[in-house]
Amino acid sequence: MKRRLWFTMAFAGLCLGASAAGDALRFNAENYTLKSLQMPDGEMVSYKAYEGIYYVKNVEDSTYQTLNLYVPFGVKDTDSVPILLRTYVGGYMASTAKTPSATDATGRALKEGYVVCIPGSRGANSVVKRNGEEVYTGIAPNGLLDLKAAVRYLHYNDEVMPGDANRIFTDGTSAGGAMSALLGATGNGKDYEPYLEKMGAAPARDEVFAAICYCPITDLEHADCEYEWLYSCTNDGIRGLDESQKAVSEELAALCPDYLRSLNLTTPSGEKLTADNYRNYLKNLLMASMQRALQEGAEIPDSIGVVFYQEKQDFMGAGPRRSRPSGERRFPEGLDGREAPSFGPAGRPPRMELHTDFVADLNLDRYLTYVASVTPLKTPPAFDQEGVLVETASPENKVFGNAQGESANFTIFSLQRRTKDSNAVLDEELRHRIYLMNPMNFIGGDSQTTLAGHWYIRHGARDRDTSFLVPVNLATKLQNTGVEVDFALPWNRPHTGDYNLDDLFAWMKRVAEGK
Template sequence: MNMKTGLLLFMAISGTVSRTSAQTTDPLRFDPENYTVQTLQMPDGSSVSYKAYEGIHYVTNVEDPAYQTLNLYVPETLEAGTAVPILLRTYVGGYMASTAKTPSATDATGRALSEGYVVCIPGSRGSNSVVSENGKDIYTGIAPNGLLDLKAAVRYLHYNDDVMPGDADRIFTDGTSAGGAMSALLGATGNCPEYAPYLERMGAAPGRDDVFASICYCPITDLDHADSEYEWLYGCTNDGVRGLDSAQKRISSELAAQCPAYLESLNLTTPDGEKLTADNYREYLKKLLMASAHKALEAGAEIPDSIGIVFYQEKRLPVSGHLPEGMAPRPGHPQNGRPQNGRPEMLDGRGAPSFGPGGGAPRFNNRTDFVADIDLDVYLAYVASVTPLKTPPAFDAWGVLGSPASPENKVFGNEQGEPANFTDFSLRQHSQDGDAAIDPALQQRIYLMNPMNFIGASDSTLAGHWFIRHGARDRDTSFLVPINLATKLQNTGADVDFALPWNRPHSGDYNLDELFEWIKRTASAR
């Protein structure tokens, strides 16, 4: 019997720990008896009954009671003391506030309960959370407060691990868009001392705030570099489908020019050992998109050639009969690469870099046409034609060419609700002051909201496992953002399963079979 099981059984038998005594002696102690039983109907017609522990404050100095609570859901069949994974699902979107929600049968929360896992859904403050003090509105969700709330919720789980169902050593965070960024931040900043003073002032539980694994769908992150990455990638559409005017083209070009130096500074290395720079990045992106297309073809998808995808059968072998550069025949095939059916096959490794089962090169068979190349400019124009691109700057937009504040401008603003620029470039454009720069206090807040600053840091506990997805036609941020995140994590030694799912827009918690196969495999491999 482990210590956790023994303590829970002792409490159940002796009855020495009651709801009243637990709350009186320590307001952050979990009360295992304060729950209701609820039922969730699943899409397949089955139902899941669970214990619902709701409205739990995870800090003692509650500034905004509408958001600073968490809900915990435990399958009713889960035996006391059983150490199962905890799925921590944040519903943050657009860096706005999110209440502690209930499980949904159509996303990962309901699926986790049906799999026998514990589910934690914390609320958190955001750019639109407001309280009234002495007749004045105080905006409570300025950065990094939303992240601090989520870290406090993680601390609560660790602090109560001895009396709470689930295993706090196997917390899987899950979020989409800005929530994906928060999931990445939770995974990258575990136990980082730079957050400790904030958490102490909030009255967060003492102890750890690291997580076991991070699930990040289309993370809107690396905000202080995302504008330049967006323009560097999508600048090829400025004269076409994007239709920018001359002033917007100037902003786009100036931002794009910043990107190569940033990529160089990251010092990223591809799985093949090649340094990733602006010179080879487009080819690297093409490989990842080609792998996504291959996987979709294997699943029976139809992909038109009008969107820049070049299929092998459209290319003719040279007179010599040799395969194009980068292709090789399989063992046993003629050296000219022509199998009996007349179509050469690709070796694994010719497709995507190895980013785990979700992003690895797919299997091929003679019944599936495969992609030989991608005209990236044509493909990016297709992406922009499906969902119009953001105008430059995509994120730090406030005041640039008269643009209103973005959600990100608001989250980096002040407690009076006034937005703020968070890049020197946009601040200079806004203020018309060529020497303008972000003040140090704000710069520190910006720093704390970028997981790229903490991956590999000696004073942070990095989550060991990562599941990162960004749709192959998601234009809400540049493809560079999730690719850089995944590559830096892999370079640091983390276990990373990364892919750009074909034809997927900006969304999350899809293909739950794939996700929960990964969760099972990862949880058992600890």
């Protein structure tokens, strides 16, 4: 149960009452306005809106370093309800503290009785004037530091504000999904302490209870080689790379097996996961997604590489009239379809027909060609592109740049090609900032961080904004540490987030209640 210190505050001049009076980071429970939000079903949700709250003492950029807090009407300060912290970071750009939306998880959370926190944060495009000069304030890891400071604000004020800071769910999509993963993986990390202290963040913990990550664009220093290793099968076909692009793709792809080996990942069956068996591992995850979609009424054409077989049920559903062909199985090994997301027509029950299709196999190269046919693939390098085949800086090049607005390469591969120096290396300060922006560095091993105990990770089955390897590696490494991970590649989903909210909030309710 959430503890309260109102009895202490009642004594003017005593410890908490005296210190809170001059504390710029103390939450003011009286400073709110009443607002309401109309949900898609017409229901009106009323809530208290606490907006424009600074979460650090040393504010560098007042446009972004604030948070908004929304409390469903009727929730008391003493109520121990979960908190949804939703970041709207995209493309590693800055994001202001926004208001709840009826069409995403923020509105649904208010309807479910959750407290909602929406922090702003600096990003690659945030700029302030200092001594007449433009200063870029959102270079890595500043955006993450802002979000961690917002989490600290919630913990610091846990005794005097609505919501339970011990049950914070973070939620983000794309680069925001990466930020959610970082918040989940780096709780109380000592590497971040000097930065947060300098910012004037609250002296409190910054771990979170659970991380919700939609299509996280993360593991940036390895994302290029993972992209080319997976999609190289399309280079001479639908991707249509020219000779110089193919050469870069092949060089990058060759780096991937060593990286996969270095992760020391194991499958649920205990098999070491390497480049030799990875494609089959990924194929099984995609087949499970397809099987779940079939059960819920989706139509999947066999032209995209999927192989079906049918079982005939008698009228009373007594079972198949013929046995399955030798070697085929109903679900991929180690999966039964339940780990895949609920997808297809909303609320539609599984099909009840005399002929039931099952996914027997998948031609992965053909399927990847299908993915590339829906949305053209990125050209190599997909992320650290500046100075390799084009001079244009990616958002990631900008976020790893400097306060003067100069972008930077963040992989040795791209740095050496841009500088045409095979001995070029990233400087120590930049390497440290890159390290702080990768959740994979803080999961397992001897990491001194507090890892979130619950993870909900989704990456659409036709999302090509990063390689499937990125979310699969993240989920697998988390599973290998023993934390709870609900992971799937939702069938036919593009690069989006906050979908299947019924599934999401059923999961949130279950883990929040410890079930």
